[in-house]
Amino acid sequence: xxxxxxxxxxxxxxxxxxxxxxxxxxxxxxxxxxxxxxxxxxxxxxxxxxxxxxxxxxxxxxxxxxxxxxxxxxxxxxxxxxxxxxxxxxxxxxxxxxxxxxxxxxxxxxxxxxxxxxxxxxxxxxxxxxxxxxxxxxxxxxxxxxxxxxxxxxxxxxxxxxxxxxxxxxxxxxxxxxxxxxxxxxxxxxxxxxxxxxxxxxxxxxxxxxxxxxxxxxxxxxxxxxxxxxxxxxxxxxxxxxxxxxxxxxxxxxxxxxxxxxxxxxxxxxxxxxxxxxxxxxxxxxxxxxxxxxxxxxxxxxxxxxxx
Amino acid sequence: xxxxxxxxxxxxxxxxxxxxxxxxxxxxxxxxxxxxxxxxxxxxxxxxxxxxxxxxxxxxxxxxxxxxxxxxxxxxxxxxxxxxxxxxxxxxxxxxxxxxxxxxxxxxxxxxxxxxxxxxxxxxxxxxxxxxxxxxxxxxxxxxxxxxxxxxxxxxxxxxxxxxxxxxxxxxxxxxxxxxxxxxxxxxxxxxxxxxxxxxxxxxxxxxxxxxxxxxxxxxxxxxxxxxxxxxxxxxxxxxxxxxxxxxxxxxxxxxxxxxxxxxxxxxxxxxxxxxxxxxxxxxxxxxxxxxxxxxx
Numbered sequence: 187x188x189x190x191x192x193x194x195x196x197x198x199x200x201x202x203x204x205x206x207x208x209x210x211x212x213x214x215x216x217x218x219x220x221x222x223x224x225x226x227x228x229x230x231x232x233x234x235x236x237x238x239x240x241x242x243x244x245x246x247x248x249x250x251x252x253x254x255x256x257x258x259x260x261x262x263x264x265x266x267x268x269x270x271x272x273x274x275x276x277x278x279x280x281x282x283x284x285x286x287x288x289x290x291x292x293x294x295x296x297x298x299x300x301x302x303x304x305x306x307x308x309x310x311x312x313x314x315x316x317x318x319x320x321x322x323x324x325x326x327x328x329x330x331x332x333x334x335x336x337x338x339x340x341x342x343x344x345x346x347x348x349x350x351x352x353x354x355x356x357x358x359x360x361x362x363x364x365x366x367x368x369x370x371x372x373x374x375x376x377x378x379x380x381x382x383x384x385x386x387x388x389x390x391x392x393x394x395x396x397x398x399x400x401x402x403x404x405x406x407x408x409x410x411x412x413x414x415x416x417x418x419x420x421x422x423x424x425x426x427x428x429x430x431x432x433x434x435x436x437x438x439x440x441x442x443x444x445x446x447x448x449x450x451x452x453x454x455x456x457x458x459x460x461x462x463x464x465x466x467x468x469x470x471x472x473x474x475x476x477x478x479x480x481x482x483x484x485x486x487x488x489x490x491x492x493x494x
Numbered sequence: 495x496x497x498x499x500x501x502x503x504x505x506x507x508x509x510x511x512x513x514x515x516x517x518x519x520x521x522x523x524x525x526x527x528x529x530x531x532x533x534x535x536x537x538x539x540x541x542x543x544x545x546x547x548x549x550x551x552x553x554x555x556x557x558x559x560x561x562x563x564x565x566x567x568x569x570x571x572x573x574x575x576x577x578x579x580x581x582x583x584x585x586x587x588x589x590x591x592x593x594x595x596x597x598x599x600x601x602x603x604x605x606x607x608x609x610x611x612x613x614x615x616x617x618x619x620x621x622x623x624x625x626x627x628x629x630x631x632x633x634x635x636x637x638x639x640x641x642x643x644x645x646x647x648x649x650x651x652x653x654x655x656x657x658x659x660x661x662x663x664x665x666x667x668x669x670x671x672x673x674x675x676x677x678x679x680x681x682x683x684x685x686x687x688x689x690x691x692x693x694x695x696x697x698x699x700x701x702x703x704x705x706x707x708x709x710x711x712x713x714x715x716x717x718x719x720x721x722x723x724x725x726x727x728x729x730x731x732x733x734x735x736x737x738x739x740x741x742x743x744x745x746x747x748x749x750x751x752x753x754x755x756x757x758x759x760x761x762x763x764x765x766x767x768x769x770x771x772x773x774x775x776x777x778x779x780x781x782x783x784x785x786x787x788x789x790x791x
Binding site: 328431 | 630631642643647723731733747750751754757764767768772774
């Protein structure tokens with residue numbers, strides 16, 4: 187087990203280096219001078235410019251800049267953004283926002299997706315099943331942007347039930363609407379997948395055996411069908427958690443929540459290579475950790491794929 | 495985008511048993527009324543993208559500022575936008591980027607994923623390692639973030655650049671699907687037979703492996719077309735997609751988002767884009783159902 191985790195972490199290191207190097211190269215290649223753009227129309231004294239350039243190592247060769255930002259990330263010495271904000275303080279403010287949004291969205295989609303998917307799959311072709319298939323097809327088909335804007339307009343602007351944007355109303359009120367949007371779109375996928383997985387398992391021979399020997403329907407579902415149908419569901423949930431950062435980016439920019447996604451977006455716009463690499467590293471580490479977790483959960487629920 | 499494809503992809507995995515012939519497939523599809531309706535709708539959107547003039551004679555760039563944000567009036571069914579341009583004409587002309595991005599990126603994505611998947615699945619060892627490890631790298635960065643970073647480093651974004659960048663970042667998913675189906679086909683009798691009589695590998699791939707391994711990828715690709723329409727809108731809304739003066743549904747959303755008192759600016763492009771994605775989705779769903787071996791009697 188420890189060996190497996192260690193191997194996976196070691197294998198992730200080169201991929202992480204390539205990913206961050208690639209991202210840094212792309213930010214480096216963006217046209218324009220970030221400091222001049224930050225100054226806008228105002229003339230900026232040459233001495234200030236030179237001092238700033240030296241502070242952010244902007245005159246060093248590409249690879250030196252990359253190594254310096256990697257060193258900053260590894261030593262936990264994040265420094266400041268071009269505009270002068272302390273990056274560590276920013277992270278402290280922003281990580282909770284994204285975490286709250288993400289957990290709320292994920293909890294909503296897991297509860298709804300698993301419940302409806304299980305029920306629909308086990309009572310195949312029933313009313314719930316048919317309604318679920320149609321409704322989820324619809325949810326998956328409507329573009330995310332439309333879902334977000336429609337929800338914001340109806341519940342925020344027209345009905346005034348929930349705040350339109352920002353986090354002035356605090357947790358959980360301000361997070362409810364974007365989290366429900368994230369949850370709803372993820373729910374559709376999870377429910378469909380759960381249903382398919384349950385339906386496929388429910389036709390297996392061991393389920394017929396269980397039924398033939400007179401087990402109750404509840405015991406068949408929870409004891410025989412569900413454990414065998416879990417693998418694809420766990421995979422999908424892992425992919426969802428890994429991708430929540432990108433989903434949060436859109437939700438945060440539409441609902442104006444000061445989270446990590448928004449930070450990333452601003453950093454890309456301002457060509458702050460250091461911040462972009464820092465956040466990409468964060469996203470990458472999360473991705474690797476979640477994938478590892480998914481593989482360990484695999485082993486726990488299915489001895490056939492247990493990794494030693 | 496990719497989530498949807500994954501869900502449906504997982505639902506479509508067991509397609510190796512027997513594949514329908516093309517005429518059988520077409521006949522099965524034409525029996526479904528929802529498929530026919532959606533094909534007609536998609537055809538209408540294609541027409542809208544190709545020759546918008548047959549839907550509206552109004553110039554979308556002719557604007558009267560005095561009519562800014564006005565509601566509907568005779569001859570202008572959707573009202574006017576911020577600059578006072580006719581909104582109906584704008585929404586019609588907005589179909590072009592969406593259709594182009596979704597269709598070209600799907601076709602290109604299918605081709606890239608199919609070719610790389612064939613190579614990776616049929617030539618284990620160096621080729622497989624090279625392709626799969628590259629896919630791992632692309633996979634490990636959230637797709638949207640990669641798109642934003644890449645698109646930001648391009649100064650003049652035309653629709654082709656957007657398509658190209660989407661292709662560059664989106665192939666790993668389809669490649670993995672193709673690779674796994676190629677694995678299941680590569681040791682079947684007809685492939686071994688072809689190999690034993692000395693057919694060159696590329697011909698085996700083209701004539702024997704590809705036709706028998708393409709169905710799952712085809713199903714996920716058709717299901718993904720709708721998602722690409724939404725992706726183009728998201729990118730343009732975030733400011734890394736098409737730039738003004740191009741007319742697109744994504745930029746219309748962006749404008750509508752800052753003018754909440756005029757919901758018609760949001761409703762019409764939303765209705766069009768949703769109809770288009772739902773049509774693509776139902777077409778994809780029907781194709782997948784028709785290819786499902788469990789429904790074959």
